[in-house]
Amino acid sequence: xxxxxxxxxxxxxxxxxxxxxxxxxxxxxxxxxxxxxxxxxxxxxxxxxxxxxxxxxxxxxxxxxxxxxxxxxxxxxxxxxxxxxxxxxxxxxxxxxxxxxxxxxxxxxxxxxxxxxxxxxxxxxxxxxxxxxxxxxxxxxxxxxxxxxxxxxxxxxxxxxxxxxxxxxxxxxxxxxxxxxxxxxxxxxxxxxxxxxxxxxxxxxxxxxxxxxxxxxxxxxxxxxxxxxxxxxxxxxxxxxxxxxxxxxxxxxxxxxxxxxxxxxxxxxxxxxxxxxxxxxxxxxxxxxxxxxxxxxxxxxxxxxxxxxxxxxxxxxxxxxxxxxxxxxxxxxxxxxxxxxxxxxxxxxxxxxxxxxxxxxxxxxxxxxxxxxxxxxxxxxxxxxxxxxxxxxxxxxxxxxxxxxxxxxxxxxxxxxxxxxxxxxxxxxxxxxxxxxxxxxxxxxxxxxxxxxxxxxxxxxxxxxxxxxxxxxxxxxx
Numbered sequence: 001x002x003x004x005x006x007x008x009x010x011x012x013x014x015x016x017x018x019x020x021x022x023x024x025x026x027x028x029x030x031x032x033x034x035x036x037x038x039x040x041x042x043x044x045x046x047x048x049x050x051x052x053x054x055x056x057x058x059x060x061x062x063x064x065x066x067x068x069x070x071x072x073x074x075x076x077x078x079x080x081x082x083x084x085x086x087x088x089x090x091x092x093x094x095x096x097x098x099x100x101x102x103x104x105x106x107x108x109x110x111x112x113x114x115x116x117x118x119x120x121x122x123x124x125x126x127x128x129x130x131x132x133x134x135x136x137x138x139x140x141x142x143x144x145x146x147x148x149x150x151x152x153x154x155x156x157x158x159x160x161x162x163x164x165x166x167x168x169x170x171x172x173x174x175x176x177x178x179x180x181x182x183x184x185x186x187x188x189x190x191x192x193x194x195x196x197x198x199x200x201x202x203x204x205x206x207x208x209x210x211x212x213x214x215x216x217x218x219x220x221x222x223x224x225x226x227x228x229x230x231x232x233x234x235x236x237x238x239x240x241x242x243x244x245x246x247x248x249x250x251x252x253x254x255x256x257x258x259x260x261x262x263x264x265x266x267x268x269x270x271x272x273x274x275x276x277x278x279x280x281x282x283x284x285x286x287x288x289x290x291x292x293x294x295x296x297x298x299x300x301x302x303x304x305x306x307x308x309x310x311x312x313x314x315x316x317x318x319x320x321x322x323x324x325x326x327x328x329x330x331x332x333x334x335x336x337x338x339x340x341x342x343x344x345x346x347x348x349x350x351x352x353x354x355x356x357x358x359x360x361x362x363x364x365x366x367x368x369x370x371x372x373x374x375x376x377x378x379x380x381x382x383x384x385x386x387x388x389x390x391x392x393x394x395x396x397x398x399x400x401x402x403x404x405x406x407x408x409x410x411x412x413x414x415x416x417x418x419x420x421x422x423x424x425x426x427x428x429x430x431x432x433x434x435x436x437x438x439x440x441x442x443x444x445x446x447x448x449x450x451x452x453x454x455x456x457x458x459x460x461x462x463x464x465x466x467x468x469x470x471x472x473x474x475x476x477x478x
Contacts, residue, residue, distance in 0.1 A: 011149045013255075013315055014153055018160060019031070019156065020315070020316035022160040024244070026239075029240035030168060030243075032231055033240070034112070034168060036228040038119065039224040041087060042118070045084060045090070048219075050126040050127065057134025080123045087120065091113065091119055114173060117176070118176040121177050129141070137190060144179075152178075225368075229368055231247075233375060237375070248316055249327040249330055250330055252304065252312065253333070257301070261293070272285055273349045279406040282346060286346060287413070288462070290338075291414050293339075295459045296459070297338045298417075299448060299455055301425065305425065305432060306440075307444070308324045309324050326381055326384040327384075331429075332391075332392075333391040336388070337391050343395075344359075350405060363394050367386060367387070367390040424447050424450075431444055
């Protein structure tokens, strides 16, 4: 999954570069607005079923209960069709109101209505991917991610080149349709027992899945609502070009963090679910994921911080240089996400809906409040500062919950990694904002190099001297 995420990262770089050149900052901002709208409605339509189904399938797999897997999958597919169709209808019917609220006019009503297809396709493919992830078919997940990213890149370049800004909606629809076909292809390769369920039996099977799914949907809904709120605020106050700067900075800051977190979530969550009754195993697993996550993410985050202006110009163009300050604050926030992410999965795996809701709702309400306050005080950069402050405050909150639930404490290795990494990231941030461009970047790159060597050492220790990556690195460096 890490390798697949790395390839996705490279393809994403190509995709955003072509987007910047072919549709400009305003086009990038419009794409972000459409994506935020689709994410908001799609989250409600999905009911969080995909995440709850992964948990049920993984738990049944751990017990060797094949009939339960078959029943869960049949139930999941039926729910996905129902909620997907309802979500598509809602998007189409409400499109004039959504356009008015988001952009201040109804000019994009037809475009938003077309996003209803994306909702339906996304729901159906989500159900198929839940089976693949729950059964821990990591190879198939990686292949689906890579093939989907290749098609998405080609489709985006083709539509943007021929249609310009009008190619945004066709790209979103085409990519979602292809992902549905891809997920169906890989899901049909999974051997599961066929189940026969009546409508009443389906509703009975769906009850627990929907109950936990609604809790997870609340988290996803709050997350997309915060994004939608930020984008709508910026759109109506400063226009689509400012949204383009915001979305470009946020996307670049998350490149390395999402690379790590995406790979982590694919296998870590099902494995964590499989050891629910063993607190010692859960604590060990969380510490391992935290240490590896920091070792993988820190060099990329430090390097991006050190040469932020050149990164923006490389991936986008000079039109996006106004996002440098945003990017630096977002990177600080991403560091907080890498630390808190493994802890958040503990609450999710335990299925403790009360604690999950409390931490999730509190986090997002604080974030939304800070966005409004930050924008009022510091303008566009205040939105990025709000992200950093929220991510930082979330770490002790989720840590205390996990300490209460499973007696969690960070290992010595994690503490050492944080002791080296966090001050280095803070030092690079201060250097880049207080020194000249060249001197700040030089100091940042020096710290990046030193910390990268330390991170490589920690990763080698984790992988073991016999791992093929370690052996290849030793041969390469002599």
